Each structure stands twice: as structure tokens, then as C-alpha cells.
Amino acid sequence: MTFLRLAVLSHRTGAVAMALIGASSGLVNALGYVAIAGHTRLERQLFAKEMEIFGQQLTYILPAPLQIDTMGGYLTWRAFGSVAALFAIWGVIAGTGAARGDEERGLTESWLSAGISRLRWMLTRSAGFLVAAALSAGVACAATQIGTMMAGDPTPIGGMALEWLLVLAVALLGFGIGVVVAQFVVTRRVAGTLGTALLLGLYFVNSSTRAGADVGALKWLSPFYLFDRSTPLLDGGTLDVAATLALYAIAAVLVVFAAWGFLARDLGGPLVRRGVERVHATFRPAGDPLLRVPVVATLDQQRWWILGWAVGLGALGFFLTSLVRSMIDTLSAIPQMRIYLQALGIAAYSDFVGVIWFGTALFLLCAMVIVQANSWAADDAEGRLEAILAAGAPRARVVLERIVSLLVAVAIVVALASTAVYVAAGLYDIQVPADRFVLATALTVPVAFAFGAIGQWLAGWRPRVAVIVLGAVAVVSYFIQQFTPLFSWPEWVGRLSLFELYGRPMTTDDWGGIAALIAIGIAGTALALVSMQRRDVGT
Amino acid sequence: MTNAIETKGLTKDYGKGHGIFDLDLTVNEGEVFGFLGPNGAGKTTTIKLLMGMTHATRGSATIFGLDVDRAAVPLKKRIGYVPGELPQWGGSRGSEIVAYTAGIRGDVEDAEVERLARRLDLDLSRKYREYSHGNKQKLALLLAFAPKPELLILDEPTSGLDPLHQQEFYALVRDARTRGATVFVSSHVLSEVEHICDRVGIVREGRLATVGPLSQLAGIRAHRVMIEFADASDARGLDVPGLEQISVDGARVIGMYRGDFAPLIAALSAKPVRTLDSREPTLEEIFLSYYRDAEVRR
Secondary structure, three states, rough: HHHHHHHHHHHHHHHHHHHHHHHHHHHHHHHHHHHHHHHHHHHHHHHHHHHHHHHHHOOOOOOOOOOOHHHHHHHHHHHHHHHHHHHHHHHHHHHHHHHHHHOOOOOHHHHOOOOOHHHHHHHHHHHHHHHHHHHHHHHHHHHHHHHHHHOOOOOHHHHHHHHHHHHHHHHHHHHHHHHHHHOOOOOHHHHHHHHHHHHHHHHHHHHHOOOOOOOHHHHOOOOOHHHHHHOOOOOOOOOHHHHHHHHHHHHHHHHHHHHHHHHHOOOOOOOOOOOOOOOOOOOOOOHHHHOOOOOOOHHHHHHHHHHHHHHHHHHHHHHHHHHHHHHHHHOOOOOOHHHHHHHHHOOOHHOOOHHHHHHHHHHHHHHHHHHHHHHHHHHHOHHHHHHHOOOOOOOHHHHHHHHHHHHHHHHHHHHHHHHHHHHHHHHHHOOHHHHHHHHHHHOOOHHHHHHHHHHHHHHHHOHHHHHHHHHHHHHHHHHHHHHHHHHOHHHHHHOOHHHHHHHHOOOOOHHHHHHHHHHHHHHHHHHHHHHHHHHHOOO | OOEEEEEEEEEEEOOOOEEEEEEEEEEEEOEEEEEEEEOOOOOHHHHHHHHOOOOEEEEEEEEEEOOOOHHHHHHHOOOEOOOOOOOOOOOEEEHHEEEEEHHHHHOEEEHHHHHHHHHHOOOOOOEEOOHHHHHHHHHHHHHHHHOOOOEEEEOOOOOOOOHHHEEEEEEEHHHHHHHHOEEEEEEHHHHHHHHHHHHHHEEEEEEEEEEEEEHHHHHOOOOEEEEOOHHHHHHHHHHHHHHHHEEEEEEEEEEEOOOHHHHHHHHHOEEEEEEEEEEEOOOHHHHHHHHHHHHHHH
């Protein structure tokens, strides 16, 4: 029981964070629904008509909008689609953390040497996540249910319980992906990156299905496709028992496979070894001159990580751009949608490329910054910061070098990925204005600057909570951006979102927003410098 | 002779009695100073303060006359450092870590790195993750000694080293002293400090217990002995000068023995002894014994 208790506790930070995110999303959406959709049936039908048109455009991010004139339909579309995806990502991060993070820190070795078998280790770690995720998803669903009751339009408790089962299933599947990927690579960082990339790939397989693209049987591989098949909160909605059981079964199979992998491999090693590396012994420092140049040294050490992000983001951009023509043609065939697109200033395929690509890219670049902030926090916990300072690097240099290398890395990633998008646009005969496209690409860097500076400050001030708080900033920014037009909030509220400050540079200039992002970046960097100077290192 | 290190009332209070308190300490230039204490005594806390990694709650510390906080950066160029907890460099190769660190310092010659790596028998082509604990420690030593610094601050530097390489480490310290460097080395192993140090400071429960030349250690030098007699009456009647009996259990005596072994062996020769075991006690055992004796003497 001690090990199980520790296994549950090891997920407490993520569980609390996800419970907060899920609960706040559920509460805000439930309370907001009545405020924006009205109370009468007619008001809600009018609202639903508008939202369903709007929602069709977002099917690559959110589920298809159904029964938006009901609380259950709205929550299914607006809340649980994205909450489930976030729980799945948490599952991947928790899985890689359990299977590789513990190993990197020597915890796994300690447990195994204490007499716990590898099989028991894997099963108990998985059970620990099951408990943590069940509690976390339970809090999120309970808060959503309370929100619907406070709004005077309660959803059936049975339906909410089934929704809890679905969210839990997706989280467990994410965990399964995490522990499996972690068997093949030797660091948590790489496992987390690959696992998240794989999950996002599966997410977009389902997205393209929702957007009308035919991906064939591939869609059955996506847990999100299986998730979408159940609609327990809709009037007359059902739980697709087979799909839900499949989610749990796949999660179980993945954990069993990971357990087998763990049994088969060496502790600290990958499941598949490349063979013994034949390297001549050397007693001299590496000849790579880049390792001795500030900033460049950091980029040199991160080269594969940066390349991975560039390739992943580029592939995703290429894929999204390939869908644009068919999506626009489909949407434009609907008269109301045509009016709506014109209202958004989307008059051509190229405008839609801008909306889809840069919207997605910003979100993922933000994820890249969060991963980097996690690494900065780890620099301290794992003694690298102490080693760098002991070698004579001023604390200010560490801060500035981190932020500059992050911005260069982001610039490289977004430049390569945008190039892929531009090439895809050409291949699909979409004329994208090069000047606007280059500008919109370049302006993603100030967004990364703002996020990175906040992350840097948090990593110096409170390293243990840096990732959670930065993630919360991203989520809040996302929700503000989404809710401001829906709830007709004042414009200044929308400007609190870092994503909103980016604006829509493919169609209009918003230099005020960009200046605000740069100002946030400068202020965050200044705070990071102060906190780095004042803090104790390695304690 | 000027002071390499000087602390006045240096305190880092982590609460609940943890930390280091009112440390007044002077280390002369060119000497090898041993900072001795059991685990948790405050050695690493002191070293982190000297390295400017943590900020003092009160008091001050200077190295070569410069404040360790305000002049942290220029001082680092004059210091070689082995941390108590080794950094995790992940999948980087030893050679890459050396190049990266040398790039930051800017004063490390490749030839010196090669000389030290050969001396420590450390293959720099291997990934850090694949290094054994001993090899990681060797890399830390190489990074500290390669710049030929004026001051070496070493936190338990022989941790994980095999006896052969411990000897090599002692030789490195002697070489550093020969070229005029000052060495501040923390340890919880008495025999290690005896090998290399001119003076020692003993810290216990966050406070400096004593500072003095190595000869003072003779007063606390002891062996933990376990003697098992054939007959329990021999155990009860054992009375040898220098042997402090900790426990007598039947025919078995456990005690702390100070001084030359000849009187003990002479005393035992007349009695049937089944087992005689002698080992170096832990520092805490020595301290318990030493301070108990001191109180009795008072």
C-alpha cells in the first residue's frame, strides 16, 4: 500500500492542476451558457444556429457542434472536447514521467532494489495514475455538474458520470502511450516530446475526420475518435459501450506492453538497442567550436529537440494546409457560413491558411516554451545551473542566454514549419501573400518571448510550480481569447490573452498588441533577472 | 600570510536547527584545509555559501579579500569546484561537457585537460549517462583542477572513487599545493583528511566545534574494536589504557581505542580471544566518544 500511496502522490501536482483546469472550464462554460444563450427555447435556438455555424469552422479543434441549444450539447462541444484532450496530454506526461522520469532520478532503482518486481512496479504506477486521474476527472466533472445546477439547467447526473468515465479513459490511454514510448528512449524529455507528438498526431487524425477528410480506417486508431462516438450529455445521447471499452482495453494493452518492455530491457536503457557504440577513447575536449560560444552552445546541445519540433510542426502545418481547400469549399457552400467567413475577413483560401496555421502554431509554440521552462527548472534541481555558475557564468548571463536561445530556437522551428506550410499552399494551388505570411511568421516570436520571459521568471522564483503556472497562463489566455467574443466581454478583457495580443497579422496590423507582447517579455526578463540574482541555487 | 577564505559570523539558517551558524573561520593561502563533519553537519551549506550559490542569513564571507556574493563572478575564475551532488548532464559526452564548461571559463587548456584525463584514466568519449558514479566524480575533479585555479573548493571529492584513484586525487591535491594553490576540502572520513590536510576544522550540528592543525586530530583519532573472548569473565575484567568500553555483552566487548595498539595486543595475548575486529569508526562515533570524554575530563 505504501508504494501505491506514493504512486498516487507522485501525480498530485498534475492531478490538482488538471482538476483546476477541468473544473474552471466546466464551471465557466456551464454558467456562461445561460448568460450567452439565454433562457427561453427560442433564444437558445437562435444562439445554437449561430454557434453551429461557428463551430463547424472549429471542428479540427473541437467536436462537431450538436444540440447547442441544450446545456448538455454546449458542454459536450465547448468543454469536454478540449478537456479530454488536455487530460490525455497529462496522461502522456505522467506516463513518461513515471516510466523514465523516475528512472532518471534513481527512484525506480531504489524501488526495485527494495524487492518490488518490475511487473508490480509498472502495475502499481499505473494504478496510482488511475486513482489520481479518477479523482482529478471526478473533481472536474463534479464542478461542471455544480455549474449546471447553479445555472439552473442541471444535466443528468448519470450522463455526467458517463462523461467522467470517458475523460478518465482518454487520460489512461494517454498514460499508456506515455509508458510505452518511454520504453524506447532513454530520457523523459525525448519520451515526453515523442509521446505528445504521437498523441497530437492521433488528435489531428480525428480532427480531419471531423472536418470531412477521409482518412479511412486510420480514424479507429485515434482515441479521440472513440471518445467522440459517445455523447452521454446530449438529449437522447448514448454511451458507445464498445468504443468506451475499447479505450480502456487499449490503455490496458499499452500498460501490459510497457510492462513487458520494462521486463525485457535494461534499467536505464532502451527496449531496442542500436548495438554497441564503437567510439575511440579520447582524453581531449570536444573539437566542436560551437560548444564554446554562448547561446550557440545551448542551441547546439538542443539541436535534435529543435529539429523534432520543426519537423513535427512542419508536418502538421502541411497536413492542415492540405485540408484548407476542401474545408473552405464545403463551408462556403453553406450560405450562412459564407456570410460568417466574410465577416471574419476570410475571403480567400490564403486567409484561412492564416487562421488555421497561425492559430495552431501559436498554441504549439506555447507548449514548446512550457517544455523549455520545465527544463530550466530542472537545470537547478539537477545541478546543471550550479555547475554553470561555478564555471564563472554570471547569473544575468544565464537568464539572457536562456531567453535568447529560446527565441532563436522558436524562430528556427516556426520558420521551417511555415516554409512547409508555404510549400503545401503552393502544391494545393493556394496563393498566399508572401509578405504577410513572413510577417505573421516573424510575429510569433514576440508571443514566445512573452511566454518565455514569464516562464523564466517563474523558473527562477518558484521552479517547482513554474510549469503549472505557465500552463495556466496559456490555458487562461486560450479561454479568454475564445470567451471574449462569445460572452461579448469588453475588448480590454480580450487583450489579457497573450494569444489575442498576437492579432491577425495575415489580414490586419495590430502593432499595439505586438508592442504589449514585447513589453511583457521585457518585464518578465527583468523579473527573471531579479529573481535569479536573489535566489539560492541548488537548495 | 594572507587569508584565502575568511568568514565572520557566517550563518545560513534553514530553520529547525538546520544550516550553519556563526561560522568564524580562516583559511590561509597555500594551505590544504580539511572541513570535517558527519553527514548533515553543515559542510555543504558552508561550501554553497562560499561559492555564492546561496545567500547568507547573516554574517559575511570573503575569498582573497573579495565578498563571495558581490564578487561572485570574478571569484569563480579563480576557483575550481567539485559540488557535493554531481550535476546530471544527461546524454552529453564527457568531451562535450568539458568543452562547454571550458567555453564558459575561458581559461582551460586542452593539453591540461588531456593530461588530467589520462591521469584519472577518464575516457571522455563516453556519454555522461553511461559513466559510473566514480567516472562522474573523476569528471568533476577534472573540471575543477584543469583551470589550475588559485583555490580549490571540494565537497567530498573522493565519493565513489576507488582506492587507486583516491590516491591519484591525493597526488593532485599535493601538486596543487606545490604550485601554491589553496585547497578547501570537506569530508566525513577522518583518514582522508589525514592524508592531505595541513589544518582541519570540525563542524558538528551546524557549528564549528574546533579548528587546529592536523596534529590535534591525534586526540580524537580512534579505532572501533570488537573483541570476542572464549570466556565472558575475560570480557568483564578487561582494562586497557586507551580503551573506552562502549558495551559488554557476554563474552563480547565493543569499544573505542585510542593510541598505539601494542598495549591492547599485549593485554589480549594472555587471554583466549576468538575474534578481534578493528575498523575506522564513523565520524559520528568518534565525535560521540570524543565529546563524551571531553565532558568527563571537564
